[in-house]
Structures are given as structure tokens and as C-alpha cells.
Amino acid sequence: MTQDGFRAEGIDTSRPHPARIYDYLLGGKDNYEVDQQAGDELAAKAPEVWISVQANRAFMRRAVQYVVGSGVRQILDVGTGLPTSPNVHEIAHEAAPDVRVAYIDNDPIVKAHADALLSRSGATSIVLGDLRDPRAIVDHPDVRQVIDFDEPVALLLVAILHFLTDAEKPEEVVATLRDALPAGSFLVLSHATGDFFDRSEAQAVYNNATATMNLRSRAEVERFFDGFELVKPGLAQVPFWRPDTPPPARSDEIGFYGGVARRTG
Numbered sequence: 001m002t003q004d005g006f007r008a009e010g011i012d013t014s015r016p017h018p019a020r021i022y023d024y025l026l027g028g029k030d031n032y033e034v035d036q037q038a039g040d041e042l043a044a045k046a047p048e049v050w051i052s053v054q055a056n057r058a059f060m061r062r063a064v065q066y067v068v069g070s071g072v073r074q075i076l077d078v079g080t081g082l083p084t085s086p087n088v089h090e091i092a093h094e095a096a097p098d099v100r101v102a103y104i105d106n107d108p109i110v111k112a113h114a115d116a117l118l119s120r121s122g123a124t125s126i127v128l129g130d131l132r133d134p135r136a137i138v139d140h141p142d143v144r145q146v147i148d149f150d151e152p153v154a155l156l157l158v159a160i161l162h163f164l165t166d167a168e169k170p171e172e173v174v175a176t177l178r179d180a181l182p183a184g185s186f187l188v189l190s191h192a193t194g195d196f197f198d199r200s201e202a203q204a205v206y207n208n209a210t211a212t213m214n215l216r217s218r219a220e221v222e223r224f225f226d227g228f229e230l231v232k233p234g235l236a237q238v239p240f241w242r243p244d245t246p247p248p249a250r251s252d253e254i255g256f257y258g259g260v261a262r263r264t265g
């Protein structure tokens, strides 16, 4: 058990980890040989993955700017990943220095790196927690210290839900988190898909990783927004969600859907 009461698996460098594969694809340094091999294998099966991860990150940036611009001052970022500049709190603070951010991830390496990065000001926290136990996230004292669930919250589920299998009931997981959010809150979500190319071989690269990849169709991803109202343009391939520069070449090949939605009641 860690001090968070979470049973950490320990830091396993013998199997690829989603956070470290993603870090490698983004050009980061916090990854091991197994992660680099998995990333290269993924890119061999799905060459668009290099631009996809960048486009997903850019979507997250625009979506955070959007929700902060809409007045939200609290962000709950589940599946935050290894710190990658600009991080969510940096993007938010550029627009509004009073935004509070609670970061959650189930990878002990992510927590260790984030601990080293974050100040102890009380405006940000990093908690080891698992999306598959959403109630524990909402009830966690370190989350409650930063997030007041009586005020609007932006819930970020960016490039994480595809690590949950259907058997892990991702729709119920999202519904539990949604029900903890007051009206005026937002859901920011992105999700990998095989709608544009058959990506079953790329999906299989994760079979040996610490979490599997579960590609979903547009209709399946849209269901995660039940109880929310999608803001324009609705669910889109991430480069086409409110772009602030012309979408890069081959953006129509990117296998990530993204959307932002408001909690209506």
C-alpha cells in the first residue's frame, strides 16, 4: 500500500506501460526500451500514430482553454500521463491563475514525476487512483482538498477510456463521475477509434502491455456523453475540434475522436 491507500503494482520496466509508450511517441524521455519497442511497433502498424498523439495533446490544450474561458475554475484530470509541457495546470493558469487542478493516474511512475513537478501550494494535487473505481476518486481526501463538487468542474478523460475493456463497464464509470458533477460542469473526452482504418493489428500491440487498447466507434464514444450536451462542433476527429490554426496535413487519418460537453442538470 502507498500512503494513498492504493496498492501500487510497483514500477515494472519489463512490460510496456501506456503512459510511457505515449511519452515516447510524444518525444519524451521518461520511458524504457520495452516502451520504445512497443511505440515503434505501433507506428509500424499505424503510421499516423506520431501525428495522432500530437493532435490529441493539442485538442486537450484547446479544450482546457475553452472550459476555463467558459468560467470553470476546477479541473479533475483522470489519466493525466507523464508530465508533458504545457501541462493542464500551466495551460489553465495562463488564462486564469486561480484554477485548481487534481491530477489522477494509476501509474506510480506518473505520480512520482508529477510529485516532483507540482508545487505544494494547494492549487494542484496528484493522486494515485484508478478510473475503474470512480467513487474512490471522487471521495479521495486529496481530491476533495482541491475540488469542491458543489461548484462546476471540468472532468478530463483524455485518451484514457480506451484502456478500459467493455467488461470494465466504461459507461457506468463515466456515469458515476458525471453524477458527482453539478450543472455547469464539463466533460472533455478523447478516445481512440478504428473507424478510419482497420487498426486491429495496432490494438494488439497493447496485448502485452499493462493495459489493453479498446478501439471504439463514433456511436460507442458518443454514448459516454449521456447526461451532457456536446458543444459545437460535437464529436470530431481531434484536429477538427475548434482548431486555432489550420489542421496539419493528413489530419483526416487521425484515429482519435474528441469532444467537450456541458452537464445540463
Ligand SMILES: C[S@@+](CC[C@H](N)C(=O)[O-])C[C@H]1O[C@@H](n2cnc3c(N)ncnc32)[C@H](O)[C@@H]1O
Pocket (backbone or CB within 6 Å): 018, 019, 022, 056, 057, 060, 078, 079, 080, 081, 082, 104, 105, 106, 107, 110, 129, 130, 131, 132, 157, 158, 159, 160, 163, 211
Ligand atoms: C495515453 S495517456 C494520456 C495522457 C493525457 N491525458 C493526454 O491525453 O495527453 C493515458 C494515461 O492514462 C493512464 N491510465 C490508464 N488506465 C488507467 C486507469 N484505469 N486509471 C487511471 N489512469 C489510467 C495511464 O497511466 C496514462 O498515464
